[in-house]
Amino acid sequence: MTSMIRIKVVVMVSMIACMACALAKDRPLFVGIVDRCKGDVAAAEKTFVDNVIETGNVPFVIPRTTDTNAVDALLARADILIFQGSAFSPSSRKPPHGKTIEDVKQWDVNRIAFEKLVMSRAVPRRIPVVGICRGINVINTFFGGTYTNEDYSATNRAICHMQHKVSKKPGWQPHHEITIDRKSRLYSVFGEDKAMVNSFHRTGPGIVAPGFRVVARAPDGVIEAIEGDIYPAFAFQFHPETMARHDKRFLNLFRHLLELTGARSDGGRRR
DSSP, rough: OOOOHHHHHHHHHHHHHHHHHHHHHHSSOEEEOOOOBBTBBBOHHHHHHHHHHHHHHEEEEEEEOOHHHHHHHHHOSSSSEOOOOOOGGGGGOOOTOOOOOHHHHHHOOOOHHHHHHHHHHHHTTTOEEEETTHHHHHHHTTTTOEOOOOOOTTSSSOSSGGGGGGGSSSSTSOOOEEEEEESSSHHHHHOSEEEEEEBOOEEEEEEOOOOEEEEOTTTTEEEEEEEEESSSSEESSOOOHHHHOHHHHHHHHHHTTTHHOOOGGEEEEEE
């Protein structure tokens, strides 16, 4: 092969690679929404589904299972994962009608085991992860952090973090302010260092996991967002998914999920 032919081949390969990157960048993200494990139905909150679709991406549910092969097959299609909300500890949940606290404890044990399984299969593949509400504790504890047993929902606190206890306004309406770290990815996407957010949680992160940092706090010091410096991860304590329909700044967070996790700078997982 002559030098000229070699040059032409290299140029063609480079062009093909650039075209492939452009196509991958333009295609939708496949967003795996991890099952809430609620009853006998594999479930994703409709607000998550709506926001993912509205931002041009494709949601799918990763249903609860103990079959690692099935989990691996689903993760092979995922560009990013979302861990949904709900209470993180059985002691902070009231049993639903017709159920006992033991039912709740078993539900939580099963869900925690499933979430740990998904994380343990996703992390070696460096799949970016996003956590919301309960999801912030799922991610933080998996990487070695802790969650607090302090009751943030107490009505005698400066801020009651379970807003429906002290207000009848809809859940999408903001309840308290947060301050966002100007050096964070959240600030680069949101564009402001103050925001009003909703609040529906009793617990939250205690010690933040190694390799993670706090990037938003409420006025009372409660952690409202963390991001990974080593692993592509981001988590909210509040619920941007319910606020997104009424405030496009929060919808924009779903438009930039990879940027929030830091995965975009790694090339993401778009294939």
